[in-house]
Amino acid sequence: MEHVMFVINNAPEQDTPARPERDALKEWLDEVAPVRRYGARLRPPADSTVVRVRGGDVVVTSGPFAEADEWIGGFDVLDVPDIDQAVELAAHHPGAEGGRVEVRASWPFDEEA
Amino acid sequence: MAEPTDLVAVRAALERAHRDEWAVVFGTMVRLTGDWSLAEDCAQDAFVLALRAWQRDGLPRNPGAWLVTAARNRAIDVLRRRRTEQSRVEEAGRLVVPETAEDDERLRLVFTCCHPALPMEGRIALTLRAVMGLTTAEIARLFLVSEATVSQRILRAKQKIAHAGIPYRVPPPGLREERLGGVLAVVYLVFTEAYAPSNGAVVRDDLAGEAIRLARLLVAEHPADAEARGLLALLLLQWSRRAARFDEHWDTVLLEDQDRSAWDRAAIEEGQALARSALSEGDGWYALQAALAAQHARAATAADTDWAMVVHLYDRLLAVRPSPVVRLNRAVAMAMRDGPEAGLAALDDLGRPKELDGSHLLSAVRGELLRRAGRRDEALRATRAARELVRSPAEARLLDRRISELAGTAQPETSLSANRAQAASRKTTT
Numbered sequence: 001m002e003h004v005m006f007v008i009n010n011a012p013e014q015d016t017p018a019r020p021e022r023d024a025l026k027e028w029l030d031e032v033a034p035v036r037r038y039g040a041r042l043r044p045p046a047d048s049t050v051v052r053v054r055g056g057d058v059v060v061t062s063g064p065f066a067e068a069d070e071w072i073g074g075f076d077v078l079d080v081p082d083i084d085q086a087v088e089l090a091a092h093h094p095g096a097e098g099g100r101v102e103v104r105a106s107w108p109f110d111e112e113a
Numbered sequence: 114m115a116e117p118t119d120l121v122a123v124r125a126a127l128e129r130a131h132r133d134e135w136a137v138v139f140g141t142m143v144r145l146t147g148d149w150s151l152a153e154d155c156a157q158d159a160f161v162l163a164l165r166a167w168q169r170d171g172l173p174r175n176p177g178a179w180l181v182t183a184a185r186n187r188a189i190d191v192l193r194r195r196r197t198e199q200s201r202v203e204e205a206g207r208l209v210v211p212e213t214a215e216d217d218e219r220l221r222l223v224f225t226c227c228h229p230a231l232p233m234e235g236r237i238a239l240t241l242r243a244v245m246g247l248t249t250a251e252i253a254r255l256f257l258v259s260e261a262t263v264s265q266r267i268l269r270a271k272q273k274i275a276h277a278g279i280p281y282r283v284p285p286p287g288l289r290e291e292r293l294g295g296v297l298a299v300v301y302l303v304f305t306e307a308y309a310p311s312n313g314a315v316v317r318d319d320l321a322g323e324a325i326r327l328a329r330l331l332v333a334e335h336p337a338d339a340e341a342r343g344l345l346a347l348l349l350l351q352w353s354r355r356a357a358r359f360d361e362h363w364d365t366v367l368l369e370d371q372d373r374s375a376w377d378r379a380a381i382e383e384g385q386a387l388a389r390s391a392l393s394e395g396d397g398w399y400a401l402q403a404a405l406a407a408q409h410a411r412a413a414t415a416a417d418t419d420w421a422m423v424v425h426l427y428d429r430l431l432a433v434r435p436s437p438v439v440r441l442n443r444a445v446a447m448a449m450r451d452g453p454e455a456g457l458a459a460l461d462d463l464g465r466p467k468e469l470d471g472s473h474l475l476s477a478v479r480g481e482l483l484r485r486a487g488r489r490d491e492a493l494r495a496t497r498a499a500r501e502l503v504r505s506p507a508e509a510r511l512l513d514r515r516i517s518e519l520a521g522t523a524q525p526e527t528s529l530s531a532n533r534a535q536a537a538s539r540k541t542t543t
Contacts, residue, residue, distance in 0.1 A: 001278045082278040083230055084288065105277050 002037070002079055002106040003086040007095040009073040024094035032078060032089050039076030073099070077106075123167045126176060131160060132323070134177040135246030140218035141181050143225075143281050146188050149271040153243070155191070159184035177215070216330055219244065220283050223327065226270075227296045228279045235270035236299050242267050245303070245323050255320075257312050293335060297344045297399065300327050304348050308355070313505040318355055325352060332387075343391035343400030349384035350406035353377040365507045369415035381410045401430045420450035437466035441478055453486040473502035477512065484519060493519040 029036070048063025064071070073095065080086050083103070090101040138159055142152035159180045166183075173179035226240040241247045241255070249267065253260040273279065284292050307320035328345040335341045357371040388407045391400035405426050412418040427443035440463050448456025460479055469475050480496035483489075496519060500512040 003278075082280040083228075084280060084284065086278075087230070103277075107276070 001081070002077060003083070003103055004106055005039075005076045005078060005086070005090050005093065006072050006102045006104070007074045007076070007093060008070050008100045008102060009095065010070045010099055021094055028093050031092060032076070035078050035080050035089070037077040037079055039074065041074040042072060044073075045071045070100075118168055118171050120168060123164060123172070126167065126172050127160065127163055130163070130176040130180060131246055134180055134215075135160075136219045136222055136244045137177055137215045138180045138184050139243050139246075140222040142184050142188060143222070144218075145185060146192070147281070149243075149274055150268075151188060151191060152184075153271075155184040155187040156180075158187045162187075216334070217283075219327075219330060220334060221281055223296055223299075223331075224283050224289075224292060225274065225279060225281050227292070227299045228274075229292070229295055230277055230279055231270050231273055233299075235266050235273070236295075237302055238263055238266040239270040240299050240303060244327065245320060247320070255306055255310070255314055255317065257314050290335075290338070293331070293338055293341065296331065297328075297340060300324050300331070301344060301348075301399070304328075304351075308351060310505070313507070316359075321348075321352060321355075324348065339391040339394040340397045340399050342387045343397045343403050346384045346387035346391060346403035347399050347406060349380045349387070350403055350410055353380035353384065353410065359507075363507065364510055368409060373414070376410070381407075385410065396429050396433050398430070398433050401426055401433060405430070418449070420446055424450055437463060437468045438474065441469070441474055445478060445482075448482050448485070453482045456482045457486065471502060473499040473504075473508070473512075475499075476502065477508075480515070484515070489519055 045064035045068070050061045050063045052059045052061075076093075078086060078089060080089065083105075086103045090096060090103050093101050095101055135156065139152055139156040142155050143149055146152055146155075162183050163176075163180060167173065223240060223244050226243055227236050231239070238252055241252050242249070247255070249260050249263045252263045256263070274281075283289060301324075304321050304324035306314070307317040307324060310316060325345070325348050328341070328348055332338075332341045332345050353376050354368075354371060356377070357373070357375040358366055360366050384403065385407045388400060388403035391397060392404050394400075405423060408419055408423050408426065423446040424443060427439060427446055430439050431443065441460075444456050444459035444463065447459045457479070460475070460482065463475075465475070476495045476499035480492050480494075480499055483492035483495055486492075493516065496512055496515050500509065500516060503509045503512055
């Protein structure tokens with residue numbers, strides 16, 4: 001089943017991760033390569049763009065929508081048989097140390113409840 | 114077998130089957146269908162069907178197998194009606210009920226119900242429903258919440274199992290050891306809520322006995338795990354006092370006032386042996402609490418208790434897990450060893466930890482120690498403060514008695530000690 005991992009940072013926003021962190025990430029990507037469908041690192045919230053429709057008007061503002069101590073730094077979509085495997089791989093992600101990784105199963109549109 | 118059987122005999126057989134087979138029927142249906150709600154409904158239906166069928170046809174030779182077959186047939190009926198789930202229909206139709214090692218089924222069920230991805234209250238509610246076979250009404254009475262709340266907790270847990278993909282299994286080696294601690298915690302909570310309800314709910318010794326049975330199974334399946342042994346020891350040692358802990362008005366009889374001849378010697382001996390064995394492998398949270406319970410079990414009278422050893426064991430317990438309630442109990446033991454002022458000094462060191470906010474324990478213990486130190490006015494104030502906060506009716510009556518004694522409106526009892534305060538706080542040690 002498809003699980004999406006959100007990598008949540010609580011460190012100050014940075015432009016570039018330090019070298020050791022990048023190495024750890026590379027290792028992790030190698031490990032999950034067989035089950036990883038897609039994923040990405042994300043630009044920091046300061047670079048986000050927020051879209052709302054109000055009374056038919058499109059309102060575009062520069063993000064972030066609200067100041068937050070934590071922010072999503074990236075995500076990964078994994079195809080694993082159960083939550084135990086998703087948790088095991090999440091625990092290996094370098095972002096789990098210090099930060100948090102939130103795992104949620106995807107919810108197909110044709111599935112109720 | 115073809116003889117009609119009278120209703121009384123059938124009801125008795127069903128009650129036995131419910132106690133012994135519910136988890137197996139439920140678990141087997143989860144395994145067959147992969148659908149927890151369907152499994153629950155079919156297990157329930159099987160027991161309803163049995164009431165009529167066993168009266169008509171006589172008691173089956175193997176009630177468990179009868180119930181599993183009935184539940185399975187019911188599941189196939191339901192699945193056939195759900196046209197969209199064609200693959201499951203075929204699967205269920207094809208499946209001959211597998212050889213079921215009953216203990217394995219129970220283990221799969223309990224490990225899944227106690228999965229760490231479920232919220233704690235969901236784990237407990239689901240364990241009580243699926244493993245222990247309680248109805249939502251019984252669970253609601255146990256926790257003094259509405260039936261709707263319990264149903265909601267169980268439903269959410271079942272949904273999370275389905276949606277997050279929580280596997281129905283005993284975790285593989287490696288993961289299994291890591292998960293066992295979470296299972297032990299749920300078994301302990303079930304025992305405590307049944308045996309010594311913190312909220313004034315009705316005591317359920319039958320359910321406490323079931324928790325012990327489950328702890329026994331966990332020990333048998335994990336012979337190398339000292340904490341499993343420690344938990345079983347702790348439960349047995351508490352359980353050993355069940356006949357002595359209430360008087361005829363269901364008022365709490367304090368440890369020091371209990372008739373020790375009414376304690377269950379067999380449970381004590383088994384508990385002591387398990388506690389020794391568990392503690393020999395290192396200081397564990399349950400093993401140390403069992404060792405503490407064993408200290409009381411060993412003393413011929415309350416006055417014979419080795420309070421120095423009790424203080425020493427509390428120190429070791431604090432090293433495993435610093436907890437304000439343990440420090441509170443330690444202060445009481447200090448008072449027993451060195452006098453009430455020493456206990457009060459230990460209480461001052463404890464301060465006002467936020468974990469005890471809203472709890473009567475701190476004031477109740479302080480009141481008792483002040484009373485023993487002869488500081489009557491302060492004792493009265495503290496005990497009244499505790500009375501404002503206490504939730505359990507039995508403990509409220511205890512504090513009322515104490516308040517009227519302190520206020521001089523009743524005859525003071527002659528033998529009073531800090532055991533009173535300790536008994537009040539023991540049940541919430543974890």
